[in-house]
Amino acid sequence: VRILVPDSPAFKSLHDSAVDFVPYARDGEIPTRADGVVMLGVPRAHRQKLLALPGLKWALTLTAGVDHITSDLPAGVALFNASDLHADAVAQHAVATLLSAARGLHLARDFQRERTWGRFGVFSGAERAGQGLGTLAGRHVVIWGYGHIGRRLEAYLVPFGARVTGLRSSHSPYDVNSALADADVAVLLLPSTPGTKGIVNADVLSRLKPGAWLANYGRGELVVTDDLVGSLHAGHLGGAILDVTNPEPLPAESPLWEMPNVIITPHVAAATSDIEQRAAAFTADFVRQLVRGDEPPNRVDVSRGY
Amino acid sequence: VRILVPDSPAFKSLHDSAVDFVPYARDGEIPTRADGVVMLGVPRAHRQKLLALPGLKWALTLTAGVDHITSDLPAGVALFNASDLHADAVAQHAVATLLSAARGLHLARDFQRERTWGRFGVFSGAERAGQGLGTLAGRHVVIWGYGHIGRRLEAYLVPFGARVTGLRSSHSPYDVNSALADADVAVLLLPSTPGTKGIVNADVLSRLKPGAWLANYGRGELVVTDDLVGSLHAGHLGGAILDVTNPEPLPAESPLWEMPNVIITPHVAAATSDIEQRAAAFTADFVRQLVRGDEPPNRVDVSRGY
Numbered sequence: 001v002r003i004l005v006p007d008s009p010a011f012k013s014l015h016d017s018a019v020d021f022v023p024y025a026r027d028g029e030i031p032t033r034a035d036g037v038v039m040l041g042v043p044r045a046h047r048q049k050l051l052a053l054p055g056l057k058w059a060l061t062l063t064a065g066v067d068h069i070t071s072d073l074p075a076g077v078a079l080f081n082a083s084d085l086h087a088d089a090v091a092q093h094a095v096a097t098l099l100s101a102a103r104g105l106h107l108a109r110d111f112q113r114e115r116t117w118g119r120f121g122v123f124s125g126a127e128r129a130g131q132g133l134g135t136l137a138g139r140h141v142v143i144w145g146y147g148h149i150g151r152r153l154e155a156y157l158v159p160f161g162a163r164v165t166g167l168r169s170s171h172s173p174y175d176v177n178s179a180l181a182d183a184d185v186a187v188l189l190l191p192s193t194p195g196t197k198g199i200v201n202a203d204v205l206s207r208l209k210p211g212a213w214l215a216n217y218g219r220g221e222l223v224v225t226d227d228l229v230g231s232l233h234a235g236h237l238g239g240a241i242l243d244v245t246n247p248e249p250l251p252a253e254s255p256l257w258e259m260p261n262v263i264i265t266p267h268v269a270a271a272t273s274d275i276e277q278r279a280a281a282f283t284a285d286f287v288r289q290l291v292r293g294d295e296p297p298n299r300v301d302v303s304r305g306y
Numbered sequence: 307v308r309i310l311v312p313d314s315p316a317f318k319s320l321h322d323s324a325v326d327f328v329p330y331a332r333d334g335e336i337p338t339r340a341d342g343v344v345m346l347g348v349p350r351a352h353r354q355k356l357l358a359l360p361g362l363k364w365a366l367t368l369t370a371g372v373d374h375i376t377s378d379l380p381a382g383v384a385l386f387n388a389s390d391l392h393a394d395a396v397a398q399h400a401v402a403t404l405l406s407a408a409r410g411l412h413l414a415r416d417f418q419r420e421r422t423w424g425r426f427g428v429f430s431g432a433e434r435a436g437q438g439l440g441t442l443a444g445r446h447v448v449i450w451g452y453g454h455i456g457r458r459l460e461a462y463l464v465p466f467g468a469r470v471t472g473l474r475s476s477h478s479p480y481d482v483n484s485a486l487a488d489a490d491v492a493v494l495l496l497p498s499t500p501g502t503k504g505i506v507n508a509d510v511l512s513r514l515k516p517g518a519w520l521a522n523y524g525r526g527e528l529v530v531t532d533d534l535v536g537s538l539h540a541g542h543l544g545g546a547i548l549d550v551t552n553p554e555p556l557p558a559e560s561p562l563w564e565m566p567n568v569i570i571t572p573h574v575a576a577a578t579s580d581i582e583q584r585a586a587a588f589t590a591d592f593v594r595q596l597v598r599g600d601e602p603p604n605r606v607d608v609s610r611g612y
Binding site for chain 2: 088089092093095096097099100102103104105106108109110111112113115116117118119132133134135136137155156159160161248249250252253254257258263264265266267268271272273274
C-alpha cells in the first residue's frame with residue numbers, strides 16, 4: 001500500500017511494515033502514483049492534483065469539514081475526514097468564547113487597551129455594550145448540527161448549568177423553529193452543503209429571542225452576512241461569536257469588526273500548536289485499521305456532504 | 307430583631323414576621339440602633355459608622371473577602387461572609403479567563419480591533435505573544451486557596467482534562483513548593499490576611515516552571531507587583547490573569563496593561579447583573595437560620611481572617 005503524506009517531521013516519522021509512506025511537499029512536485037493520500041493544509045491547486053492521481057482509492061482530509069474537497073473528488077475515490085481529531089479543541093474553543101461573552105471579557109480587553117479600570121457600578125463596559133454580566137447557569141444553548149463536536153460541547157456546557165438542545169438533520173423544521181425561538185444562544189456546527197448554505201437568513205434570525213446570541217463554529221457560508229449585520233444593527237440579536245465568516249477572511253471594511261458584542265476569532269477553533277503531531281497520530285491509527293482490512297468509521301457520505 | 311439592609315428594591319422586598327428590616331441609604335443617614343447589619347457595596351466611611359452602632363450583635367458582608375471589614379469590626383460583633391453566594395460566578399469567571407488564555411482570545415480581540423484576520427500559519431497572534439494555542443487538556447492547575455470557590459473551580463476544570471491540585475493552609479511549605487514547581491497555571495484564591503500579604507514574591511515566582519501562568523482571583527495584595535512585572539519582563543512567567551491588582555484600581559501608568567499575555571479584568575469575577583436579587587435571597591436564607599436559633603455556617607473566624 002502506497003500512501004502519500006505531508007512531508008512535515010511528524011508525518012515523516014510514521015512507520016508501518018505493510019505500508020509505503022511517501023512524503024510530498026505541500027507546494028512542490030507530486031508523486032505519480034498512490035493508493036491513498038492524506039491531506040492537511042494543502043492549497044487547493046495542489047489538492048486537485050493529488051486527488052486526480054491515477055489509481056487513487058481513497059483520500060483522508062485531516063479536517064472536520066469536507067466542502068472544500070467534495071467538488072474536486074473523482075468518482076470512485078472514498079473520502080474520509082477527521083471530526084474526532086478536532087472535536088475537543090473546537091468544543092473547548094466554543095466554551096471559551098461562550099463563557100467570554102457571558103463574562104464580558106471582550107469588553108474588558110478593550111478597557112485594558114485603554115489602560116482603564118472599567119469598573120463603575122457593576123461593570124460599565126457591559127452597560128456600554130448593552131450587555132449584563134452573567135454566567136452560563138440557566139442559559140438555553142441550542143446546538144444546530146449535533147455530531148461529534150456538538151455532543152462534546154454539550155458535555156462541557158451542562159456542568160455550568162446550561163440547558164442544551166441538540167438539533168440534527170432528522171429534526172423537523174417545526175422542531176428547529178421551536179428550539180431556536182427559545183434559545184439564549186444558537187450555536188452553528190452544521191456542515192456546509194447545498195442544503196445548509198445561507199440557512200441562517202433574516203427569517204431565521206427574526207425567530208430568535210430579542211437579545212439572543214448567534215455563535216458560528218461551522219462554516220461561514222451558513223450565514224447570510226448582510227442579514228446578520230442587519231439583525232445586530234437593529235438590536236435584535238444581542239451579539240455574535242464568529243470563528244468563521246462569509247466571505248473569509250473577513251474583509252477589513254466589514255462592519256462586523258467594530259459592532260458591539262461581536263467576537264471574532266480567525267477560524268482557529270480547531271487550531272492547537274501540536275496539530276501536526278496529533279494529526280499524524282490520527283493517521284497512524286487510521287492506517288492500522290485499513291491494513292487490518294477494517295473500514296475506518298470516519299467515511300464521508302459525499303451525497304450528504306458530511 | 308432589627309436588621310439594617312441596603313435600600314435597593316431587592317432588599318426592600320424582604321419580609322419575615324419575626325424581623326424588622328430597616329433599609330438604609332448607602333450614602334445617607336444611618337439608623338440609630340440595630341441588632342444586625344447587612345452590607346453590600348457600602349463605602350468605607352459609611353461602613354465604619356454602621357459597624358459602630360451601639361448594641362450591634364452581628365454584621366453580614368455579602369462578599370467573599372473580609373479584609374476590608376475586619377480592621378473596623380468592634381470586639382464582640384460577629385462577622386459573617388458570603389463565599390457561597392459568589393463561588394459559582396467566580397469559578398465560571400476563572401474558567402472563562404483560563405480557557406481564553408489557552409485559546410488566545412485576548413490576542414484575537416487585539417487583531418479584531420485592527421480589523422485583521424490574524425491567521426497566518428496556525429495563528430500569528432499566538433506567535434506574536436510567544437504563546438502556542440492549546441486547550442486545558444493535560445494542563446496542571448494548582449489552586450492555592452482551596453475553599454468553596456476552589457472546589458467549584460476544580461469541578462469545572464476536570465472535565466476539560468486538566469489535572470488539579472488544591473492547596474490549603476494545612477499544607478506544608480514543602481507541599482506548596484512541590485505543587486507550584488509542577489504547575490502550568492498557579493491560581494490564587496487565598497484570602498488577604500497578615501500571613502498572605504505579598505506571599506507571591508520573586509522567590510515564589512522563580513519556583514514556577516518557565517512559561518507557567520499566574521492567575522489571581524483572590525486579592526491584589528497577595529502579589530508583589532514589582533516582582534510580577536519583573537518575572538513577566540524576564541520571560542520567566544508565560545503570562546498572567548489578573549482580576550485583582552495591587553494597587554487597585556491599577557494605575558494608568560502600570561506596565562501590566564500592555565505586557566504580552568497579561569489579561570486584566572477589573573475585579574468583576576463575582577459580578578453578575580442579578581447580584582442584588584441573589585444577595586437579597588442569600589440574606590433571606592441567612593435571616594431564617596438566625597430566627598430559628600441556628601448559627602449560619604458562614605461565620606468568619608476573625609483571628610484567621612476568613
